Amino acid sequence: MMAKRMSRHAAALWLALCGGAISAHAAQPTASTDFYPPWQKGANNPSLDQGFEFTVHEADNLADFHGDITNARLVLYVGGNYFFAMAPLVKAFEAKHPELKGKVYYETIPPGLLVRQMKAGGRITVGNMTWTAKPDAYFAGKIAVQRLIDSGLLVGPPTIYATNQLAIMVPKGNPAHVKTLNDLGRPDIHLALSNPEFEGVARQIKASFEKAGGKALVDTVYDAKVKDGTTVLTRMHHRQTPVWLMNGRAEAGVTWRSETIFQKERGLATESVDIPPEQNVTGIYSGAVVKDAAHPEEAKQWLAFLVSPEAQDIFAHYGFGKP
Secondary structure, X not given: OHHHHHHHHHHHHHHHHOOOOOOOOOOOOOXXXXXXXXXXXXXXXXXXXXXXXXXXXXXXXXXXEEOOHHHOOEEEEEOHHHHHHHHHHHHHHHHHOHHHOOOEEEEOOOHHHHHHHXXXXXXXXXXXXXXXXXXXXXEEEHHHHHHHHHHOOEEEEEEEEEXXXXXXXXXXXXXXXXXXXXXXXXXOOOEEEEOOOOOOHXXXXXXXXXXXXXXXXXXXXXXXXXXXXXXXXXXXXXXXXXXXXXXXXXXXXXXXXXXXXXXXXXXXXXXXXXXXXXXXXXXXXXXXXXXXXXOHXXXXXXXXXXXXXXXXXXXXXXXXXXX
8 A cells, every 4th residue: 555655656746846746536626626836827927928828737837936037127036935925915016116017026936945046146947947037135034044144145134024833734624633743743644744955944843843742753753754655755845735735645734824824715625723832833034135136226125015014914914923
């Protein structure tokens, strides 16, 4: 049985990494429950002229790259865990700065991967396509941003603009009957967890597990279960975790609470299990201008906008806390 499961999972990996997945037993998605990203049906593309539309949701979608790089006057590297808030944020920002309408380009892959792209001069390859998008501002957790300021990649001071907490995400109906973080240590539950190599949220997730069950629980879910195949580490949890839950590859994962709110709002086939405050961890979101940015003034305008009442209302809609 395990060999069959792992064989199916290996076949699913390629499509999952580009936004899709395979499931031998998942029901075919309907228009209202289609689990293939991009989930916002083009709303996250701020380009004014979108030309010929070609998106194949389960195969070719480039879900975490937004806008028109050829005319960009503001390039943002944004940690992917609030990709869903970016469309209303950009719309509100453009209303304040109409000269930048249609000229914002942003990426929402994990912060650790964005740093790699930054160090590569903004050059990135996805599938068979290579392009360059040098960032004007970078956004991640408070500690990560300060580290990059200290190393000279970013220019301080940082702007702190939101907070967030964790939740357990499960498929609709919670078939594994997950109630607590300690349940995730059970050998019969298959997990999707963030990879510490790429995703900063893994640090908070480990801290939350340790609060719930000590180092033994951390070792179980991030070591023993990885080795036996009952934990699969994501490369991009904000896309892969919900897809893997909806197609039957996993039965639980730990994500930011805001992501579970977005999934529910979109009518996707997931739900959440709360983590009690004494076991939860607060993430602090921060950003700064990139050293030698091509558009430093526009980057500063975006940073100032993030702490404005309009932006804070958008963040609050998805469950983010104030800075």
